[in-house]
Amino acid sequence: MKRITGTKGGRAAGLAGVTAVLALALLSPAGAEELKHYDSTGKAFWKNPPPDWFLGDETAQQKGLAPPSNPALPASDEELADLVKKIKLPPGFTISVYASQVPEARQMAWGDNGTLFVGSFGATNVYAIVDEGGKKVVKTILKGLNMPTGVAFRDGALYVVAIDKILRYDNIESNLDHPPEGVVVYDDMPSYAAHGWKYLTFDKTGWVYVPFGPPFNIGNPPSSVSQVRRVDPKTGAAEIVALGVRNSVGGDIDPRSGKYWFTENARDWMSDDIPSDKLNIVSKVVQHYGYPYCHQGDLPDPKFAQGHSCSEFTPPVLKLGAHVAPLGMKFYTGSSFPAEYKNNIFIAEHGSWNRHKYQGARIERVVVDPEGKHPKQETFASGWIKGDHDYSGRPDDVIVAKDGSLLVSDDWAGAIYRIAYNK
Amino acid sequence: MPARNFSGPVSATIVLCAISLASPRAAEPAEAPEVAQPCLACHGEVLGEGVPPIAGHFNNYIQLQLVAFRSGRRQNEIMQGMAAGLSDNDIRALGKYFSSLPIPAAATQADEQPDLTKAGQRTAAQFRCANCHGDKFLGSQGAPRVAHLPEFYVAKALTDYRANTRPSSGGGAMTEVAGGLSDDNIKTLAHYLAVLP
Structure with missing residues (x-):
């Protein structure tokens, strides 16, 4: 198992270890097969990698497909009341608004005392949602963090990942109005924002899984990214769990096996319908999941296969569809949904941004064996897409509540929903 | 014209505003809401020195800037002060109003470079x-x-x-x-x- 050095001087160690010269597809009219080289050995690259994740690989037909701007303000209660009426669910399930006015809400985590912690994207905030006399009150407990998308809770402490730092806030639930200074527990991470927005998943032993996306759409990644690491926040020790991973912003520990599963966003600009985004399982550590050589388990990259065949890599458990953008996921461990939902996976799909007709923006239900065999997928909740190219909301995470209901965070509408089953 | 002076007397703002509303327009813009009056002192038809026009920008873009000024994520001494007291509904009203105005005309001077x-x-x-x-x-x-x-x-x-x-x-x-x-x-x-x- 490959070990990575701990936090002390971690950044320098991480960067020193990177000598790979990036090769990116040169977009030329003739579709030449030559690869464009970027030098990732200098600071400039790491501070500001080329904006290839959204720009540069698009074809003439795809021109104009740009990352959408989220609404400046979270949806009003009136808008949300209207929105939830349009959400389709299986019979017996209902959806309501759990909390509104949660700008750019991302990953959720429960505190031991029932506080719901919520990260955010560009809003720079971390929220704590508490129940005060039956009313959900949203407190902004942290401000000014750099895309603090991922949050987790362990032993009384809140953990927040903000691009290049994992921070710990001790005894947080007793100090929501005066949170302590965050303690950096791990920072051997690049500071670029592109695909640097992260998700945190603790396992039972207290190590936390953290994805490291490449700073571009497609290219030969520097050796310190395109991977999932497992970090021990107590010591700053880290190890690589998975390689060949593009942009992963979601994962969970299987309650049946203790294994880590994760979602992965596939490369862009090949077409509206390929390649498919993925659900993966870590059956053993340091398997290679194919990026940038092979996508969706069976589709060699037209430029970046570079002589590799897909059989060399670990295929996904399930193809989730192209441009659906699977982000947060959780195994259903509650007991108020019908019995067949036990240990199913719920995946929040954020939806497309560069597909001509948006898809995703829904909650998918996956039924699958602990070994990743016999997967079945169906849509559980949908209705957040407006027309071909607009959203009323974009789900990005799910979490099971103590009462067995499923909460859904939405960074477009700035809200948390609650999906319950009513026998 | 003291168009940059936000702390100036309210009457000056109102006078300025009256002037701009009196001007004829091609399209029919929404009526300026009360909350837009201070903005028009600098962002009206006569722009303050060093002030960009916001007329005709997209509604959500205007709102995004105001939200960023309000939270301090976008820094500008005057604009942070102006945005500090705005409610969400104020920001919605400002986005709606300024986006309803026609976009500024193209530069009329000959390109000298x-x-x-x-x-x-x-x-x-x-x-x-x-x-x-x-x-x-x-x-x-x-x-x-x-x-x-x-x-x-x-x-x-x-x-x-x-x-x-x-x-x-x-x-x-x-x-x-x-x-x-x-x-x-x-x-x-x-x-x-x-x-x-």
Whole structure:
């Protein structure tokens, strides 16, 4: 198992270890097969990698497909009341608004005392949602963090990942109005924002899984990214769990096996319908999941296969569809949904941004064996897409509540929903 | 005209506002809401010195800027002060009003630096600006109009994005694009965009 050095001087160690010269597809009219080289050995690259994740690989037909701007303000209660009426669910399930006015809400985590912690994207905030006399009150407990998308809770402490730092806030639930200074527990991470927005998943032993996306759409990644690491926040020790991973912003520990599963966003600009985004399982550590050589388990990259065949890599458990953008996921461990939902996976799909007709923006239900065999997928909740190219909301995470209901965070509408089953 | 003086007497603002409302318009804009009156002192038909026009920008773009000023994520002494007391509904009303106004006319003066314009056109192609901002640079859902804006302002905006002192929507897209711009790139782009027809 490959070990990575701990936090002390971690950044320098991480960067020193990177000598790979990036090769990116040169977009030329003739579709030449030559690869464009970027030098990732200098600071400039790491501070500001080329904006290839959204720009540069698009074809003439795809021109104009740009990352959408989220609404400046979270949806009003009136808008949300209207929105939830349009959400389709299986019979017996209902959806309501759990909390509104949660700008750019991302990953959720429960505190031991029932506080719901919520990260955010560009809003720079971390929220704590508490129940005060039956009313959900949203407190902004942290401000000014750099895309603090991922949050987790362990032993009384809140953990927040903000691009290049994992921070710990001790005894947080007793100090929501005066949170302590965050303690950096791990920072051997690049500071670029592109695909640097992260998700945190603790396992039972207290190590936390953290994805490291490449700073571009497609290219030969520097050796310190395109991977999932497992970090021990107590010591700053880290190890690589998975390689060949593009942009992963979601994962969970299987309650049946203790294994880590994760979602992965596939490369862009090949077409509206390929390649498919993925659900993966870590059956053993340091398997290679194919990026940038092979996508969706069976589709060699037209430029970046570079002589590799897909059989060399670990295929996904399930193809989730192209441009659906699977982000947060959780195994259903509650007991108020019908019995067949036990240990199913719920995946929040954020939806497309560069597909001509948006898809995703829904909650998918996956039924699958602990070994990743016999997967079945169906849509559980949908209705957040407006027309071909607009959203009323974009789900990005799910979490099971103590009462067995499923909460859904939405960074477009700035809200948390609650999906319950009513026998 | 003391158009930059936000702390000035309220009556001056009202007088200014009355003047701008009295002007004839081609389109029919929404009536200026009360909350827009202080804005019009600088962002009205007569612009304050160093002040960009906001008329005709997209509703959500205007709201995004106001939210960023209000939270301090976008820093500007005057605008942070102006935005500090705005409610969400104020911001919605301002976005709706200013987006209803016609976009500023193109520059009428002859382009005295056609070489700079050509260089800017090449820079815009190199950095693929039109992919998000459109071939006429009039904007799209994800990106604002960048044509019909003063040259100094476009240069300032790009410089601020490059320094990461101004937040970008769309996943930080402008921070990343501007990160690769040289001073010369910014100069040429600002000129090219400012003289677009």
